[in-house]
Amino acid sequence: MAKNKSIEEKIEDLFKKQLDSYQVKYYTKTETINTDIDEALRNAPSKSGGSGNNYPDIKVLIETKTMRRIPVMIETKGTNGHFIKFDKEGNIELVTEFTNDTKTHKKGDKNYSAIEKYAVNGAVHYANAILHHSAAYDECIAIGINGYEKADGTIETEIGVYYISKDNFLFPKKVSDYTDLSFLEKKHMDGFIEKLDALDLTPEEIEKKTKEIETELDTKLKYVNQVMQDTLQINVNYRVNLVSGMIMAGLGVEDEMEPLDPHELKGSLGKKDHDGYRIVNKIESFLDKKNLPDDKKEMIVSTLKSVFVYDTLWRPVNGESKLKSIYALIYKEILPIFRTSYHLDFSGKLFNVLNDWISVPDGDKNDVVFTPRYVTDLMARLAKVNMDSYVWDYAAGSAGFLVSAMKLMLNDAKKRIKSPSDLSVKETKIKLEQLLGIEKLSDIYMLAVLNMILMGDGSSNILHKDSLKEYSGKYEQGEKKDEDFPANVFLLNPPYSADGKGFVFVEKALSRMKSGRAVILIQENAGSGSGLPYTKNILKNNTLVASIHMSDIFCGKAGVQTAIYVFDVGIPHDRKQLVKFVDFSHDGYTRQNRKKSSQETNLKNTDHALERYDEVVNLILYGKSYLHYFSEDDYFEDVITLEGNDWTFKQHQKIDMIPTNEDFQNVIKQYLSWKLSMIIRGDSKHED
Secondary structure, eight states, rough: OOOTTOOHHHHHHHHHHHHHHHOOOBBBBOSOOOOHHHHHHHHHHOOOOOOOOOOOOOOEEEEOOOEEEEEEEEEOSSSTTOOOOOOTTBBBOOOTTTTOOOSSSTTTOOOHHHHHHHHHHHHHHHHHHHHHSSSSSSSSEEEEEEEEEESSOEEEEEEEEEEEEETEEEEHHHEEEEESSGSSSSHHHHHHHHHHHTOOOOHHHHHHHHHHHHHHHHHHHHHHHHIIIIIIIOGGGGGHHHHHHHHHHHHHTTTTTTOOGGGGOOOOOOOTHHHHHHOOOOOOHHHTTTTOHHHHHHHHHHHHHHHSSSSSSSEETTTTHHHHHHHHHHHTTTHHHHHTTTTTTHHHHHHHHHHSSOOOOHHHHHHOOOOOOHHHHHHHHHHTOTTTTOOOSSSSSSTHHHHHHHHHHHHHHHHHOOHHHHHHHHHHHHHHHSSSEEESHHHHHHHHHHHHHTTSSSSSEEEEEEETTOOOOOOOTTTTTTBBBBOOOEEEOOOTTGGGGGGGHHHHHTTTOEEEEEEEEEEEEGGGGTTTTTTHHTTTEEEEEEEEOOTTTOOOOOOOOOOEEEEETTOOOOOOEEEEEEESSOOOOEOOOTTTOHHHHHHHEEOOHHHHHHHHHHHHHOOOOOOOOOOOTTTEEOOOSSSOOOOHHHOOOOOOOOOHHHHHHHHHHHHHHHHHHHHHHHHHGOOO
């Protein structure tokens, strides 16, 4: 037999016969399982990178006893060495529409060789196509099969079985080692499903995948925004609402409402039938399904109508409106990401991307810079958020703090509640009753609502108000309307232009809390006198637990030195109370602020960043015994006065000014070295 001659057809036939023997229904390349799967395979980029269709060699749709339907994509190869290819980090090498691969065949082309050539890589590509482009499926199985003829004429086969799900961020997880496809047989199905359900991602895998998705989101948003600016010339004040509204219209509601298809935007001139009204109708239907209070729904729709209906973006030019052009872009570039990453603080990233391109009116005054996700996560952990927390934010921005808190609350509930029905009740309670945010600026308020809707709808208590002048401290919607919100966690990054550098918000919120914890990210000098009189007043009823000197987390976006101040609420500060001081200026990340660069380029983990963030949490919650990456110069404990003006790390840093014997010896060495060099050079002016 010719060396490396492919026997792919023989391998494909061999495993089709296996499936026949196990009585497993399968579909060939051109056969249809159902319209949804066909459409997904058709709409995704092809295996070679073009716009053609995707044709898995074999397709299966398994169905469990509980009517759980999982597509199975099988790709076969017939050459030794064409089984699987890993990247340098040990992951299956893939190129999807979410990955900007720098390895190219030629300028501008993506490298699709891995998914074309290798069985497992190709199968995972097909699985991703279904999960990215189908609303019906949240999980898929990818099976890569390779076979080749050995020197003695026998055939060697190898099988790779991987599970990909939206819950696991589309991270391919190997199920087990198999020598045949009998695990798909009905009698073995229960055991196979149990293995799938046990495939949880490690924290490291979750963080890695999250970073990848955020990088892709960052890149896609910049591209969409640039098209709106350069090609479509969309008014800068419209862009946030345009993108927010289009995402609502394009998400749909599972089992109830189809997402808006770009083909439905036909460029009609009818007053109630043009593209703008079609989008708004979808938005209204979307909000109806979310059971929002009527007044909130009306406010959102009214705000969005000013862009979609009352402007002229709906008017067609050469048969296509600008709204359709933008929506087609959103539909292709942005919406697929949402079907895989509902937990992300999308809207904060959206606004920061847009803010890179436009000048926000009164930007300095409004302090429109959003806290990075890794910092909001840190602060929620420092606040000891759990499933019974009631969390509020008096300057919610895009609701990034509430997103981080909700994640912790839901995860804690999943760990502690074993009854599925009880867990469902608790999850609903968390989203509808245990989170509250207030945002004054209308555009940013829209982002906060969208963000919480995407998290599974915790938007019911996102209020469009001035928290200092208009908010009463009560629920303002739902069954608990007019009852006090029983907050026991306060998370905040206030506008630093407000009184006391923003501490006016802290004093107001803490005065309405009986107990719990507050974690504040604020301009650091607010703790050294600039936050008076609020800082002094706060100590009368609250205890400063920790002061954390932060790194340049707003690199290029806000030129201020920040600190995190942690408080125990409802306990007056005792003069003898030791406060924990941490120098977190070296947090393990290297930052730069290149507008055209991806997040991956602008934020790099160069020195154990994840471990350092974990260590800070442990130091604040549990103490000095957790020192590892940081030294005793970076962490110490000290008392403060009750004056509210000595909270910063540097005010308590001990610098040893007494020279040691080693210092003396070093000076003598330097002097003798200098003296010798003068003698060698013959410089008599320096002789004694």
